[in-house]
Amino acid sequence: xxxxxxxxxxxxxxxxxxxxxxxxxxxxxxxxxxxxxxxxxxxxxxxxxxxxxxxxxxxxxxxxxxxxxxxxxxxxxxxxxxxxxxxxxxxxxxxxxxxxxxxxxxxxxxxxxxxxxxxxxxxxxxxxxxxxxxxxxxxxxxxxxxxxxxxxxxxxxxxxxxxxxxxxxxxxxxxxxxxxxxxxxxxxxxxxxxxxxxxxxxxxxxxxxxxxxxxxxxxxxxxxxxxxxxxxxxxxxxxxxxxxxxxxxxxxxxxxxxxxxxxxxxxxxxxxxxxxxxxxxxxxxxxxxxxxxxxxxxxxxxxxxxxxxxxxx
Amino acid sequence: xxxxxxxxxxxxxxxxxxxxxxxxxxxxxxxxxxxxxxxxxxxxxxxxxxxxxxxxxxxxxxxxxxxxxxxxxxxxxxxxxxxxxxxxxxxxxxxxxxxxxxxxxxxxxxxxxxxxxxxxxxxxxxxxxxxxxxxxxxxxxxxxxxxxxxxxxxxxxxxxxxxxxxxxxxxxxxxxxxxxxxxxxxxxxxxxxxxxxxxxxxxxxxxxxxxxxxxxxxxxxxxxxxxxxxxxxxxxxxxxxxxxxxxxxxxxxxxxxxxxxxxxxxxxxxxxxxxxxxxxxxxxxxxxxxxxxxxxxxxxxxxxxxxxxxxxxxxxxxxxxxxxxxxxxxxxxxxxxxxxxxxxxxxxxxxxxxxxxxxxxxxxxxxxxxxxxxxxxxxxxxxxxxxxxxxxxxxxxxxxxxxxxxxxxxxxxxxxxxxxxxxxxxxxxxxxxxxxxxxxxxxxxxxxxxxxxxxxxxxxxxxxxxxxxxxxxxxxxxxxxxxxxxxxxxxxxxxxxxxxxxxxxxxxxxxxxxxxxxxxxxxxxxxxxxxxxxxxxxxxxxxxxxxxxxxxxxxxxxxxxxxxxxxxxxxxxxxxxx
Numbered sequence: 001x002x003x004x005x006x007x008x009x010x011x012x013x014x015x016x017x018x019x020x021x022x023x024x025x026x027x028x029x030x031x032x033x034x035x036x037x038x039x040x041x042x043x044x045x046x047x048x049x050x051x052x053x054x055x056x057x058x059x060x061x062x063x064x065x066x067x068x069x070x071x072x073x074x075x076x077x078x079x080x081x082x083x084x085x086x087x088x089x090x091x092x093x094x095x096x097x098x099x100x101x102x103x104x105x106x107x108x109x110x111x112x113x114x115x116x117x118x119x120x121x122x123x124x125x126x127x128x129x130x131x132x133x134x135x136x137x138x139x140x141x142x143x144x145x146x147x148x149x150x151x152x153x154x155x156x157x158x159x160x161x162x163x164x165x166x167x168x169x170x171x172x173x174x175x176x177x178x179x180x181x182x183x184x185x186x187x188x189x190x191x192x193x194x195x196x197x198x199x200x201x202x203x204x205x206x207x208x209x210x211x212x213x214x215x216x217x218x219x220x221x222x223x224x225x226x227x228x229x230x231x232x233x234x235x236x237x238x239x240x241x242x243x244x245x246x247x248x249x250x251x252x253x254x255x256x257x258x259x260x261x262x263x264x265x266x267x268x269x270x271x272x273x274x275x276x277x278x279x280x281x282x283x284x285x286x287x288x289x290x291x292x293x294x295x296x297x298x299x300x301x302x303x304x305x306x307x308x309x310x311x312x313x
Numbered sequence: 314x315x316x317x318x319x320x321x322x323x324x325x326x327x328x329x330x331x332x333x334x335x336x337x338x339x340x341x342x343x344x345x346x347x348x349x350x351x352x353x354x355x356x357x358x359x360x361x362x363x364x365x366x367x368x369x370x371x372x373x374x375x376x377x378x379x380x381x382x383x384x385x386x387x388x389x390x391x392x393x394x395x396x397x398x399x400x401x402x403x404x405x406x407x408x409x410x411x412x413x414x415x416x417x418x419x420x421x422x423x424x425x426x427x428x429x430x431x432x433x434x435x436x437x438x439x440x441x442x443x444x445x446x447x448x449x450x451x452x453x454x455x456x457x458x459x460x461x462x463x464x465x466x467x468x469x470x471x472x473x474x475x476x477x478x479x480x481x482x483x484x485x486x487x488x489x490x491x492x493x494x495x496x497x498x499x500x501x502x503x504x505x506x507x508x509x510x511x512x513x514x515x516x517x518x519x520x521x522x523x524x525x526x527x528x529x530x531x532x533x534x535x536x537x538x539x540x541x542x543x544x545x546x547x548x549x550x551x552x553x554x555x556x557x558x559x560x561x562x563x564x565x566x567x568x569x570x571x572x573x574x575x576x577x578x579x580x581x582x583x584x585x586x587x588x589x590x591x592x593x594x595x596x597x598x599x600x601x602x603x604x605x606x607x608x609x610x611x612x613x614x615x616x617x618x619x620x621x622x623x624x625x626x627x628x629x630x631x632x633x634x635x636x637x638x639x640x641x642x643x644x645x646x647x648x649x650x651x652x653x654x655x656x657x658x659x660x661x662x663x664x665x666x667x668x669x670x671x672x673x674x675x676x677x678x679x680x681x682x683x684x685x686x687x688x689x690x691x692x693x694x695x696x697x698x699x700x701x702x703x704x705x706x707x708x709x710x711x712x713x714x715x716x717x718x719x720x721x722x723x724x725x726x727x728x729x730x731x732x733x734x735x736x737x738x739x740x741x742x743x744x745x746x747x748x749x750x751x752x753x754x755x756x757x758x759x760x761x762x763x764x765x766x767x768x769x770x771x772x773x774x775x776x777x778x779x780x781x782x783x784x785x786x787x788x789x790x791x792x793x794x795x796x797x798x799x800x801x802x803x804x805x806x807x808x809x810x811x812x813x814x815x816x817x818x819x820x821x822x823x824x825x826x827x828x829x830x831x832x833x834x835x836x837x838x839x840x841x842x843x844x845x846x847x848x849x850x851x852x853x854x855x856x857x858x859x860x861x862x863x864x865x866x867x868x869x870x871x872x873x874x875x876x877x878x879x880x881x882x883x884x885x886x887x888x889x890x891x
Contacts, residue, residue, distance in 0.1 A: 056427055056447040078873070079845065134416075146614050167618040168856070256554060256848035257617050257856075274424030276832045276841060277443045 050284040056277075070284040080268060080285070087264045087289075090174050090250070091242035097178045099238070101186040103231065106193035107219055122194070125187025133248035136184055140176065140253065141167070167253065170261040177249050192234070193227055200226040232310040240297035243289050265289045377402045378702045380409045382435035383426070384762050385419035387621070389754065397719055397758035405716060407706040409435065409760060418556050432694035434703055437762045439557075441485055441689055442829045445478060451693045452482035456704040463708045467491065467764065468685070471819070475687040486707070487690035488762055490683045494769035497781040498681070501640055501665045501806035504560070504574060505678050508635045510797040511660030518800040522672045524569060524602050531634050532611060542659065545632050550606065551613035553624045553638060554852060561637050562603075562616075562851055566596025569670045573677040573817060576824025577840075578883050585891055587823075587884045589876055591847070595670045597864065600851070604860040617852035629654075631661035640665075640806075649748040651791075660793035667810040679812035683767075688825035691762055711764035714771040720759045721778045723747065728756075729779070737775045737782060744789055747779075820890045823883060835875070836882030842874035 012018060019026065045060070050070055052063040074080050105125065112118045128136070143149045146163035154160045166172045204222050213221065247266035254262035263271075265285055273282020297312070305311045390411065391398060402408040412433070414422055419439040426432055427447040436444065444450050457464050457473075464473070467486070476483045492498075506527055512534045513519070521527050531549040540546050553561040564576065567590040572579045579588040590596050606612050613619075619627070627633055628643055629650040644663070651657040667676035691707065693700050709716055722729050722737060728747060729739045739747070746752045766777040776782040780789070786805075787795070803809045820826075830837035850867040857863025 079842075141620075145618075163614070165614050165618060168614075168852075255618050256559065257852045259845070259849050270421065272832070274428065275418065275420035277420075277424060277427070277440075277446060278832050281832075 047283060047287055049280050050287045052280055054280045054283075056279070066280075070280045071288070073281060074284055074288065079263070082260055083263050083265055083268045086174075086250075086261055087243055087245045090177055090264065091245035093174055093178045094181045094245060095235075095238050095242060098181050098185050098189055099231075099235065101182045102189035103193055103227070105186050106190040106197060106227075107223055109190065109194060110197045110223065111215065111219075122187070122191075126191060127187070128184045129188035131184065133252060136180060137249060137252040140180055144176065167255060168257050170258045173253075173258045173261045176253065177246065180249055180253075181246070193230060196227040196230040197223055229310050232304060232308060233312070236297070236300050236304055236310070236312050239300040240293050242296060243293050376406050378407050378699060378706075380407065380435060380697070380703055380706075381433035382409050382411045382437070382762070383413075383422075383433040384411060384436075385414050385422050385438045385440070386762075387415065388413035388761070389750070391758055392754045395754070395758050396756045397724065400724070401716065401719060401758065401760075405706060405709055405713075407702065407709075409706075409763075411760070411762070432696040434694060434697040435691055435707075436694055437485075437488075437689065437691045439689055439828065441692065442831055444692070444694075445484060446831075449694050449696075450484040451695055451697065451700050452484060453486065453693065453704065454483050456700070457483065459704075460708045460712075463712050466493075467711055472685050472687075475685065476690070485690035485692035486764065487686055488710075488764040490685060491764070491766055492683055492768035493766040493771070493777060494773070496768050497776040497783070498767065498807055499781050499783070499786045499805045500644075501679050501810050503679055504565075504568065504637065504639045505665030505810060506565075506635065506637055506668045507663035507665055509631075509633075509661050510664055510793045512634050513664070513797055513800075514660055514793060518797065521666050522668065523670065524599065524668050526672075527635070527666060527668055528602065528606050528611065532609075534634060535611065541632060545630060548613055548627075548633050549611040549635065551619075551624065551627060551633050551636050552603075552616040552855075553619070553621065553636070553642075554617045554848075555619070555621050555624070558621060558642065559848060559851070560639070561642075562855075563847060564590070565637050566590045566593060566599050568676065568678050569599050569668060570595035571669055571674045571676055573680060573821065574824075575822050577827040578823050578880065580818065580820065580823060580887060582818065585887060587880050587887055589880055591843070591871065591876070592868070598670050600854050600864070601860050603855045604857060604863070607855050608858070612855070617856070631656040631659065635663075649750070652745065652748045657791035658793065660791075662791060662794045664794070664797060665806055665810045667812055675813045676810070677812050677815075679807045679810050680817070681807070681812070681814055682817055684817075684822060686822065686825045688828040691764070707763060710760065711766070717766065717777060718770070720763075721765070723757065735772065735774050736784065737779070738784060738788075739779065818890065820887055823887070826886050827879075827883065830879075830882070834882060835878040837879075839875045839877075839879040843871065843876055843879060846870050846874050 048060055049063070051065055051067060052060075053066050053069075054060070054063045109118060109122060109125075112121070144166040145151070146165045150166070151160070151163040155163065166176060200222065204226075205218055208218050208222060243265060245264050247264060247270075250262045250264050251267055251270075254267075265288075269282040269285045272278045272285070301312050388411070390413065393410075398408055417425070420443070423438045423440040423443050426436075427443060427449065432449050436450075438444060441450075468476075468491075473483065476485065476487075478484060506524070508521075508527070508531075512530060513521075515534055515538070516530055519526075519530070521530060528550070535547055535549050538547060553559070560576075564574075567573075567575065567579050570579070570590065570593060572590070579590045579593070580586075581588050603612065613627075613633075615623070625643065625646055628636075628647045631651065631654075648657070648662065651661050665678065667678045669676050693703050693707075697703050710720070711717075718725075725731065728743055729737045730743075731737055747757065767781060768777055769775070770777050776785075779785045783804075790798070798804060798809070801809055827840060830840045832838050832841055850870055854860070854863045854867050
């Protein structure tokens, strides 16, 4: 029998009386459940396509089932293997760099004592978050071109003799993407850490001061432990997002020369699902991505459970 | 408390209702869409809205049908109050709102339309097969038969048959490449190695036959003229490599070997076999030369990372001496901009050269016959509410000379004048206007993806398009370009390129078949993979420090795509013409 938790954690037997008492809540939640089914679970029936040779003309019910053929095609395709590698690599690089940058920025900003400097810096730093990727990649494309400002500065400083075409070399690509992500998201991601730091009891700092701790020691022994729970929860959530390494950046910055390192699963899905009209193959690739993401989040949660008190579920 | 409860309940009900409304709407659309699309009650109501905004030309505008059209090519939208569009609407009762490709590739845009399930009234896509798969197009056979005159003049029965899909229907009509009456071909509307006339002028108009001579000349010119008059650095050669436009890099090998533009393969007529130009000796020589020039620093280092817009902007500065491209891919925009900036007077215009790998070979860069690309064209979708009116306008575009003149020549007395012999001519100012982008948006309306004619007008005197009017063509040319034509003793671009005149086989062009390959067949999968492989490796080969090593690696990657599957399927198609 299902049991309902009440506020004081006593288990209550489901009875008609209890249901009548909670009738209002039940009516409201009924709508939400329906909403969830229609918008979250019903679309998942589309996953069927991954096991069919889907044709838009015939529809989901009329298309032929082909079992795991599409998955077989996927994993026999050397390009797809590279695509998985790229997605993982860029996802991890992005996760690590943006997290470090956000924590670092929040701490540095916290150490600024004057509000009239702090506030404008904070506002300015999160503004890039609201720019669309097309604008950001446009700026990158221009500034990193052989005649762009980056090459110009490097050449004038004597670091390089000849202009480098950054987008023509696969070795730079992941780092350009990571840089773009940091540039765009650092300020915005820092907001939550900044809030966490603000939430730390000021008396801790006062006590540390009395004990003779300097600034760095205060950061080391108070601020960092203070934001650890926030850090871990965000890390957990983001691990599940690693495979969402991005679509727009890679799509907009990529070109033929770097396609072996620039294509992510999302781009692969677009390429085969939409451009080649092979919805089934696209769905199969997307399904694979979801499955791996779920797996990742379970693993990360298990690890977190084991080593600390923070966890998602 | 009570109030809160009621509000909450109300809110969730509204949410629910709006959801269901959303679903219901979708469903009814889906069923009414493909059903026979005769005028329903909603249509007149739709039409009155634009009529209110239209100004004093009220008499006929009550019946103006507004259609939408999507073209999977980049283009410029015209203003909503465009003058000629309004004149066409007043007289022929139809206005078409054209939208063009932005940011996506043609196949992505088409795929997105299909996934969304809502279509514009007209569509011209490079991926027609996808639209047929999705049942998005209206069969046109019955409509075509309603207009026998159009049917008989536009295509021959054999040509119509090429458009018939496996289910026996015709779904689209290619609007281009048809010649009416006597041919007046003046432009080379094909691919070529292009070179600026100032380079030829500087060298005393030499005869350039091979790729080696071509690059030799560019190198020498750069050595003596590193900058333009205003100090901008000259650039010898650039390559456009973005998405499908990488033909500018990819397929010159077939031409250099003396074959016509079958696009995806070479057809060896002597034994009717399909050959793969990707692995041919001429192609290898071509890339070896590009590699050599790249390493010498004569090829634009941004070649493989630039976008189409960046490429056009680069050409428009006049600093690029040469490149491979199709005329229609650059000339309209770039020539207009040269005219605006006066660079045409400095010899920045491009002329085509019919290069081959060895001197004295025949070249087939230019196609003399009409090329009917049966892979794409204008189609009417199942979402069109009045396919009868839509098709009638399509026919009008082809069959009504007045409409054709309005689209291509403009308004008599404004955009062109008529001399005593009835020949159309334009003044410098009129030509300048016609090339001006803001004037084009406000005044010019070509409906450029609707049927159109080359050749001679029905009046028997004028050309259907101004650029083909001999007097117009000569007057429109800047001085340096004229001098170049005179020096080589030619009067048109095709004469300059000097291709062999011959009739192409009924299979020509083979690309119109390969363009419609899908991943359903092994050949289609191979074709998709080959494209991807070439996109990555051709630039790498050109940039390689060691060409032979780079080429060998490329060949390994290329052969892994199983090109033989693709070639075999192309051979099957060619065999049907034996």
